[in-house]
Amino acid sequence: MSTAELDLLIRTRRDLHRHPELGFQEHRTAAIVAERLRAAGYEVKTGVAETGVVGTLRGAGAGPTLLLRADMDALPIEEECAHDFASTHAGVMHACGHDAHVAIGLAVAERLARTRGEWGGTVRYVFQPAEEGGGGALRMVEEGVLDGVDAALGLHVWLGMESGVVGVVPGPFMASAGTFEITLRGRGGHGALPHETIDAVLVGSQVVVALQSIVSRNVSPLESAVVSVGTFRAGGAQNVIADTARLTGTVRAFDVDACAELPRRIERVVAGVCSALGAEYGFGYVQDTPPTINDPALAEAVRLAAEEAVGAERVRTDPDVRTMASEDFGEFLLRVPGCYFFVGARNEARGAVHPHHSPRFDVCEDALPVAVDVLERAARRVLGGR
Template sequence: MAVKVRSEVAAIADDIIAIRRDIHKYPELGFDVHRTSELVAEHLKDLGFDVVTGIGKTGVVGDLKGNKGGPTIGLRADMDALPIQETGDIPYRSVNDGIMHACGHDGHTAMLLGAATVLEQFQEQLKGNIRFIFQPAEEGGGGARYMIEDGCLDTVDEIYGIHLWNYQKYGEVGVKDGPTMAAADEFAITIKGVGGHGATPQGTVDAVLVSAHLVTALQSIVSRNTNPLESTVVTVGQINGGHNFNVIADEVVLKGTARAYTEDNRQMIKRRMEEIINGIGRTFGADIEFVYIDGYPPTINNEIAYERLKFSAEKVVGNGCGLPYLSMGGEDFSYYAQKIPGCFFFVGSAPIDREIFTVPHHCSHFDIDENALLVGSSIFVQLIEDQLISSQ
């Protein structure tokens, strides 16, 4: 089936794209999304919503209330960009040096504002309320946690969030129930040995040799401690150490990330890392410091919210919906989904003129197929129609 963009969304397509390009051109980092949140707040106020700013530091929440009671559905977008210098040659290229929307959050904000514009027209028919949630600091910083602390979920019954996804084509929607994105933890291992002359190893403790054993042994956690039917990742992404070719290194620092979909696997990885580090330290006589930092928890979709989302998304993209998409990436939508039933899903946005997978998220030439914005807005609108207008 061809994609069916809703007519109300198609009618404001130019506005949605213009908003996305405007935000793209003026990207902001972390909690410093002042311009973006002001733009969002103005848009929501113009629609006549009850708007609260400064929530979760620089977040914005807008309420569209029906007058028939009923549940409140939360729709969430993130607003922050990344510390990347944009290299793509586009007319709306970032003018903020070293900052770029390389993950699509500009699009998330534009899609949700587009949906807000359309849904305002349905206010009289709403058998419930809609809360539009715009948060800062998804790319590290855990903006969602601050939004929740400031009460953004109070009175909200369920929540939905989109990620534009360049690993899927236009017209595809990835959604599944249960685990959807992974816990994204971070670790640092500092190996302290005893340095010396490269030709006189006796009496030294070679931190490079210890690190080599450690990197190899850590890979056994995924291959030998994890149930093969569950996914985990242990990646050592950085090794720093040594002084010169003929010097035995006295210190090596390894940094990396661990990913898992369940709390049990997360704890198992942490425990096994400790055991392996202690064992190898003892074997070679090195002191090893281990720091493990919990990142975002896994994003777990609620079964009912998933069913509702899928039901509505299918009306927009037909059988392009329901590709059971999983990512070992992390996402702070997880904090919302820990509190109330939630569903996080992916809207295919790979640029049509380029090979799929050649414009990955977080790359300096990141861009999207802007038609995907209309798909995202349409799904939000369809979901509200199905849950708060045509239901019962």
């Protein structure tokens, strides 16, 4: 990468880092993206899914339509990093690396524009709002960004791997995420007269324990799933038996069938416990994101691109690269073949060790030019030559 290109890449990332914006509020970010894409020769559409930007560029010959995606949103976190480009917006921080994704995306978009005489097909560069729980990907799908798309590629800078290492795995790559809410209704009463009550704390406790059997006894040992109870609220006084309890939690899975089956299993466990103890229940479930599942042929294209860019010894394809974290790029991959991959950004010497969503999160910036190289090469492989 030339010094000028690297300088622009890092400056862009730091500028975005200083000015983080929450989901569907990425106005400044979107304006920067739209201006740079227009200047590079893209046909630009703004206001897609509120603050999203889509740039389209045709190559020199026939070929597929390739969607490339960068997410733009920050998180409601107060930054604790000491570097001189820390957030200037109180309570908002790029704590997942989406600032890097936008900077990388613009660099790749500009490279593809400079080389448009050498590749065929069409690039649709999607800068997406609200990845962090806002459903931005699905909104963009509903507004037609996948129309005519043959393949999709995206990446995440990743603190789970050393800076500059690339991780790409065919098949399931990141898990689905769903949220459940269980309300339990017993019969409250005096803490000294339990025989006259149905204790919602006891019912809730039995539910928490019984839910552990789903992953250990219903899910195949060869599959991966998580059922975690995150909150358990009940009672208001030490000498009163609680009338109601409310539990919420998260469900993760790699498999589309498991995603559909897990909420049914959870409800069956809750119903069984309540029936045994004489309590009533309410059950709600929201599927937040589908699993992110990579197409084998496109994962292979990314692997080859990564080997060219960084050498085979810095490309990981083992299953440990995968994570039960979720990512709404899965919405695209549910509908078109594609590949999502990680570019390691961990660097102990530079203090880039804190996990995603930590107030001290930072990325090793050496990962950014690597990500640009790999994504551009992967895109060129998919688009084909003239």
